[in-house]
Amino acid sequence: MIDQTFGKTALSPKNLIKAIKTVPTPFYLYDEAFIRSRCREFFAMPQAYGLFPRFAMKANSSRALLQIIQSEGFGIDASSLNEARRAIQAGFSPEKILLTTQEIPNAENRLILEDLMRKGLKYNACSLTQLKLIAPFAQKHALSIGFRIHPGTGSGESVTRNTGDKYSSFGIHLENLDEALSLAKQNNIMINLVHVHIGSGGDPEAWRANIDTEISIIERFFPDVTTVNFGGGFCVARMNDETSANLNDLGLSAQKALFSFYERTGRKLIAEVEPGTYLLANAGYLVNTVMDVKTTGKDGFTFALVDGAMEVLTRPLLYGSRHPITVLSPEGIIKSDELSGFSSLPKEQIVVVGRCCESGDALTLDTEHHINPRAIARPETGDFLVSGGAGAYASSMSPFNYNSHQQAAEILIRESGELKIIRSRQSFEQISQNEMGL
Numbered sequence: 271m272i273d274q275t276f277g278k279t280a281l282s283p284k285n286l287i288k289a290i291k292t293v294p295t296p297f298y299l300y301d302e303a304f305i306r307s308r309c310r311e312f313f314a315m316p317q318a319y320g321l322f323p324r325f326a327m328k329a330n331s332s333r334a335l336l337q338i339i340q341s342e343g344f345g346i347d348a349s350s351l352n353e354a355r356r357a358i359q360a361g362f363s364p365e366k367i368l369l370t371t372q373e374i375p376n377a378e379n380r381l382i383l384e385d386l387m388r389k390g391l392k393y394n395a396c397s398l399t400q401l402k403l404i405a406p407f408a409q410k411h412a413l414s415i416g417f418r419i420h421p422g423t424g425s426g427e428s429v430t431r432n433t434g435d436k437y438s439s440f441g442i443h444l445e446n447l448d449e450a451l452s453l454a455k456q457n458n459i460m461i462n463l464v465h466v467h468i469g470s471g472g473d474p475e476a477w478r479a480n481i482d483t484e485i486s487i488i489e490r491f492f493p494d495v496t497t498v499n500f501g502g503g504f505c506v507a508r509m510n511d512e513t514s515a516n517l518n519d520l521g522l523s524a525q526k527a528l529f530s531f532y533e534r535t536g537r538k539l540i541a542e543v544e545p546g547t548y549l550l551a552n553a554g555y556l557v558n559t560v561m562d563v564k565t566t567g568k569d570g571f572t573f574a575l576v577d578g579a580m581e582v583l584t585r586p587l588l589y590g591s592r593h594p595i596t597v598l599s600p601e602g603i604i605k606s607d608e609l610s611g612f613s614s615l616p617k618e619q620i621v622v623v624g625r626c627c628e629s630g631d632a633l634t635l636d637t638e639h640h641i642n643p644r645a646i647a648r649p650e651t652g653d654f655l656v657s658g659g660a661g662a663y664a665s666s667m668s669p670f671n672y673n674s675h676q677q678a679a680e681i682l683i684r685e686s687g688e689l690k691i692i693r694s695r696q697s698f699e700q701i702s703q704n705e706m707g708l
């Protein structure tokens with residue numbers, strides 16, 4: 271049983287207990303070998319005239335993970351200027367960074383942006399305002415930029431993650447394209463990249479459909495474009511009843527469309543993709559200690575209280591996302607493991623909740639925010655609960671100081687099996703270090 275593997279990676283209970291003895295729970299645990307193999311899947315994707323993958327670093331911006339992904343040859347999709355700066359701290363050169371952001375850097379940040387653009391960072395204009403503000407600078411330094419287009423349709427795992435339909439504000443809408451193009455022309459700005467990101471975790475068919483949409487936009491409006499960026503959004507199965515995107519199929523569709531674009535126009539477009547979830551979701555785990563077990567009467571529920579839920583893994587509360595649960599004894603014996611279906615005890619309906627003062631502070635919720643019990647072994651106080659699928663949008667997205675809890679530590683299992691702390695737990699003093707009092 272000690273050698274039983276967790277889900278799809280070789281994370282062993284022995285390593286887990288070792289990690290638990292190294293840092294206090296809750297903490298995140300990442301698997302380097304898994305990240306590297308995911309990176310390599312993108313270089314093996316079918317392609318036409320070059321495919322450049324960028325890591326959407328908002329999924330997880332931890333420096334060690336960025337370093338791993340950088341060493342695999344990826345570029346960066348940065349969603350903010352600070353993300354770009356953190357990518358540079360991790361060793362990415364500015365030329366490897368595409369900045370696609372809703373924010374409009376001004377004052378000191380504007381100077382930082384201009385400095386990075388002169389060093390090669392590519393700016394992706396996401397609105398007419400952004401275009402107007404960047405145009406004089408881009409013209410002065412003869413810098414080409416990209417256009418993020420709002421295609422009018424999108425797809426996401428939930429409405430909050432659809433970034434392509436009329437309910438989302440991302441990109442320059444097709445109806446504003448004429449105005450944007452004439453603005454670029456007036457300022458002598460070359461647009462050589464077109465970008466669309468339709469959403470996260472959506473239907474692969476919508477992703478496939480966007481290939482044609484985007485290429486036809488390029489054909490119609492962008493004679494100088496050399497690069498087509500298809501965005502991210504490759505969905506990942508965290509649970510057994512979910513399905514992951516098939517990179518090979520999507521790559522073949524893109525390849526076919528790019529070959530046919532070449533036949534029609536004589537133009538060979540370089541393709542880019544921007545995975546976040548796909549690289550990291552199943553490379554990470556959240557490790558918790560069970561602090562208490564209680565029930566709410568005959569018609570109620572059995573609750574396992576863990577030492578960190580919404581403030582370390584917000585996705586269940588935000589989206590109703592499910593993360594596979596493993597229950598482990600302090601001796602490292604697996605009591606139950608959702609992905610393999612293994613259970614050494616009868617499974618019971620258990621609700622997993624956290625320590626914040628919110629009834630929505632739970633790891634087992636449905637999309638309507640109702641508690642949603644799961645069939646797992648009944649944990650005891652002192653057991654450990656491991657949630658899988660927690661490598662993307664977990665650590666980076668967490669409202670960690672809520673209820674004055676400390677930001678959790680991060681540990682990496684190196685390819686060698688060595689455990690390395692890549693971020694220590696925030697200290698108690700750091701929570702309030704910027705406060706002045708009266």
Ligand SMILES: *Cc1c(COP(=O)(O)O)cnc(C)c1O
Nearest residue numbers: 326467470502503544545546547
């Ligand atoms: C979030 C985001 C991505 C990554 O999405 P995933 O679903 O994590 O793959 C890619 N590109 C842009 C512009 C994004 O905002």
